[in-house]
Amino acid sequence: MTTATPEEARSQIVNLVRDFVRRDVEPVAAKLDREDIVPFDLIDKMKDLGLFGITVPEEYGGLGLDYTTFASIFEELSKGFMSISGAIGTHHILTYMLAHYGTEEQKNRFLPDLASGKKRGGLALTEPSGGTDVANLQTTAVKDGEEYIINGTKSFITNGRYGDAFCLLARTDKNAEPNHKGISAFIVEKGDPGFRVGRDLDKMGYRGLDTCELIFEDFRIPAENLIGGEEGRGFGQVMSGLETGRINIAARAVGVAQAAFNAAIRYSQQRETFGVPISQHQAIQLKLADMATKIQAARLLTYDAAGKKDRGERVDLEAGMAKLFASEMCQEVTLDAMRIHGGYGFIKDSPVERYYRDAPLMIIGEGTNEILRVLIARQLLRRPEYQI
Numbered sequence: 001m002t003t004a005t006p007e008e009a010r011s012q013i014v015n016l017v018r019d020f021v022r023r024d025v026e027p028v029a030a031k032l033d034r035e036d037i038v039p040f041d042l043i044d045k046m047k048d049l050g051l052f053g054i055t056v057p058e059e060y061g062g063l064g065l066d067y068t069t070f071a072s073i074f075e076e077l078s079k080g081f082m083s084i085s086g087a088i089g090t091h092h093i094l095t096y097m098l099a100h101y102g103t104e105e106q107k108n109r110f111l112p113d114l115a116s117g118k119k120r121g122g123l124a125l126t127e128p129s130g131g132t133d134v135a136n137l138q139t140t141a142v143k144d145g146e147e148y149i150i151n152g153t154k155s156f157i158t159n160g161r162y163g164d165a166f167c168l169l170a171r172t173d174k175n176a177e178p179n180h181k182g183i184s185a186f187i188v189e190k191g192d193p194g195f196r197v198g199r200d201l202d203k204m205g206y207r208g209l210d211t212c213e214l215i216f217e218d219f220r221i222p223a224e225n226l227i228g229g230e231e232g233r234g235f236g237q238v239m240s241g242l243e244t245g246r247i248n249i250a251a252r253a254v255g256v257a258q259a260a261f262n263a264a265i266r267y268s269q270q271r272e273t274f275g276v277p278i279s280q281h282q283a284i285q286l287k288l289a290d291m292a293t294k295i296q297a298a299r300l301l302t303y304d305a306a307g308k309k310d311r312g313e314r315v316d317l318e319a320g321m322a323k324l325f326a327s328e329m330c331q332e333v334t335l336d337a338m339r340i341h342g343g344y345g346f347i348k349d350s351p352v353e354r355y356y357r358d359a360p361l362m363i364i365g366e367g368t369n370e371i372l373r374v375l376i377a378r379q380l381l382r383r384p385e386y387q388i
């Protein structure tokens, strides 16, 4: 029996995802968005496709695929309904953290159930007092014998209500200098009253997916849930995980923008004004040309970052640039798609209205574009290879 090449494996799974999106997701996306329904049936189908373990090594029950395939899957899912990609978005940051920094015991204990989707994961980083200044977070983890006691509140946590396990960032050393060295990453699971879900957030977009507060009150976890077994490493571990999260967000932005463009070019060939389809007016053609060019530029940045990650190269700058450009592009392209639809683009019957509401999440999530610009500039100033 011959083994599939990475390209063959990629095209097989991406075709399966594309079929799933067209057959099962697109027909119900508007209803899920309008009524803010979490689609457990679709999430179960994603489990069957193996999408909860895309990059998890095969020895722990995952598909062991590369980041180029990972990005393609997020792009395809987002063409149908960006929110369903959210069910596996931060889940993958958790699996990344465990696969790269977890102890062998942690990998064996958690990865198989996460890879199969038996357990849905998430990332608990943001707090009510802020998400950008992560190094200043307030949640504490105090060692008590063979346990840690967690106290604090996390907000905006995707998969918060229906997820089972989370990567939690908490402060283990209040006196560490610089303060990010006092932060550690833990895996926390539900099941104890000390860990409860607070309110659900009612969002303008990215609907049909649970985003909640998580509250920890004297919540005890075994010391072996400290990821990697060493305190003070959490900030760096999460920042590395967020690089893959930025590839995922960039790919989502490309998917949503492509869906908006597809709707706009179709509509421009059907809608007539002044006796001709609006696609024959140069003003519309200029928009279509700019939209398609920007989508392609974002796609190239996204797959460049994914390819570098696959080759084991450093991608902090590239993933940041891809996320920044693709998310801003997505907001512009979805607005242009709405403008091409005229008044019909502004009403809820039109899918472009949803794409326009979903786009800002990509600007805010996995690091706002403001802080990303600061981080990109810092890298550019430090690294002479970019001054060419």
Ligand SMILES: Cc1cc2nc3c(=O)[nH]c(=O)nc-3n(C[C@H](O)[C@H](O)[C@H](O)COP(=O)(O)OP(=O)(O)OC[C@H]3O[C@@H](n4cnc5c(N)ncnc54)[C@H](O)[C@@H]3O)c2cc1C
Residues within 6 Å of the ligand: 090, 122, 123, 124, 125, 126, 128, 129, 130, 131, 132, 133, 155, 156, 157, 158, 159, 203, 206, 211, 361, 364, 365, 366, 367, 368, 369, 370, 371, 374
């Ligand atoms: C739908 C949704 C889902 C989310 N899911 C998750 C999740 O699963 N897990 C999780 O941990 N978080 C999640 N988040 C939180 C998200 O990561 C934060 O909202 C984001 O990091 C910004 O934090 P903040 O909202 O506290 O804004 P703040 O940090 O208060 O920032 C406010 C504004 O100031 C700007 N700003 C702040 N500091 C600087 C600076 N130094 N320089 C320039 N500009 C600055 C920001 O860019 C922003 O414009 C989610 C958010 C949303 C909306």
